[in-house]
Amino acid sequence: MKGSNSALPRAAPGVLRRTLGRLAEALLAAPLVRVYRTPRFDLYVRCSACGGDGITSRGACRACRGFGRVRLS
Ligand SMILES: [Zn+2]
16 A cells, blocks of 8 residues: 655745645635735746646646645746
8 A cells, every 4th residue: 555645745845835835725726816916926837737736637746746836946
């Protein structure tokens, strides 16, 4: 049996990163798109690997860790 919980970030990114991830998650779950005036949100774009769903046929998307968005570098 393999562990299927691979959504945990390998390097602990800290509380801030987790909070941003949850906010991004909430944004994806919201039926309407909100526009935030926080410049940080402009750094996130839809994940091309999963189309923004955060989930692929193999489980949580590895490219975006299930968030559906990836951060521009
Ligand atoms: Zn993805």
